[in-house]
Amino acid sequence: MINDIKKDGEARMNKTLEALEGAFAKLRTGRAHPGVLSGVMVSYYGSDTPLNQVASINVEDSRTLLVQPFDRSMVQAVDKAIREADLGLNPMTADVIRVPMPALTEETRRDMQKIARGDAESARVSVRNIRRDMLGDIKDLLKEKEISEDDERRASDEIQKLTDKFIAAIDARLEKKENELMEV
Numbered sequence: 001m002i003n004d005i006k007k008d009g010e011a012r013m014n015k016t017l018e019a020l021e022g023a024f025a026k027l028r029t030g031r032a033h034p035g036v037l038s039g040v041m042v043s044y045y046g047s048d049t050p051l052n053q054v055a056s057i058n059v060e061d062s063r064t065l066l067v068q069p070f071d072r073s074m075v076q077a078v079d080k081a082i083r084e085a086d087l088g089l090n091p092m093t094a095d096v097i098r099v100p101m102p103a104l105t106e107e108t109r110r111d112m113q114k115i116a117r118g119d120a121e122s123a124r125v126s127v128r129n130i131r132r133d134m135l136g137d138i139k140d141l142l143k144e145k146e147i148s149e150d151d152e153r154r155a156s157d158e159i160q161k162l163t164d165k166f167i168a169a170i171d172a173r174l175e176k177k178e179n180e181l182m183e184v
Contacts, residue, residue, distance in 0.1 A: 001141060002155045009134040009159065013166045016126045020170060023119040024177045027112050032059045032101050036089075037067070042081040044074065051081065060098065067097040104181075112181045120174040124167055131163040 025035035040051040051057065051067070055078055060066040069078050072095070079093045088108075091099045104112070135156060142152045 001146065002138065002151065005134050005137045006155070006158065006162065009130050010162060012130045013127050013162070016123050016130070017166065017169060017173075019126075020119060020123040020173060024116060024173065027116055027177065027181065031062055032065045032099075034059065034065065036087065036101075037065065037082065037085075037099070040081050040085045040087075042074070042078055044077070051078065054078065055097075063101045065099040065101070067091070067099060069097075109181050113178050116174060116177045116181065120170050123170045127163055127166045127170070131159055134159050 022038075025033070026039055034052075034057040037051050037057055041048040042051050042054050043049075044054050054071070054074055055067050055069040058066045058068070067078060067082070069075055075093060075095070075097065079091050079097055082089055082091045082097070082099060088102065089099050090102075091097045138147070138152055138155050138159070141147045142149065147155075
C-alpha cells in the first residue's frame with residue numbers, strides 16, 4: 001500500500017519534470033530549434049491545429065528554421081500563425097517559410113532567465129503538492145490503523161528523500177538552462 005503511494009507519487013513527479021523540460025524547450029536561446037514553434041496553432045480548414053501537424057519544421061542552419069507546409073495553399077496561414085504567436089519572430093515567405101532567429105540582447109536574455117526561473121518554481125510547487133498528497137494518503141492509512149506509526153514515519157522520510165531528489169533535478173535543469181541562455 002505504501003509502495004503504491006510512492007510509485008504513484010514518483011510517476012507524478014516525473015511528469016512534472018517532463019512538463020518543465022517542455023517549458024524550457026519553448027524558451028529561445030538564440031539557436032534555431034524546432035521546439036520554439038511547438039506552441040504555434042494554425043487555422044486549418046476552420047479549426048486550430050498544431051503547426052507540426054500541417055508543416056515540417058527543420059533547422060536550416062544554426063540561426064534559421066525552415067517550415068514547409070504539406071499543403072502549398074497553407075503557406076500564408078502558417079506565416080500569419082507564426083507572426084501572431086508573439087514569439088518575436090519575423091518569418092520570410094516564398095514557397096517555403098524561413099524563420100530567422102534574431103540575436104538575443106542582454107535584456108532579452110535576462111527576461112528569458114526570469115521566465116525559466118518562474119517555470120522552475122512552478123515545478124517545485126507541483127512536486128511539493130504531490131508530496132503533500134502522498135503524506136496525506138499515508139496519514140489516512142495510519143488513521144485507518146492499516147499501518148503502524150513506525151511505518152508512517154519511515155514512509156514520510158522516504159517521501160521527503162524522493163521530493164528532495166526531484167527538487168535537486170529541477171534546480172540542475174534550471175541552472176543548465178540559465179547557462180544556455182547566457183551563452184553568446
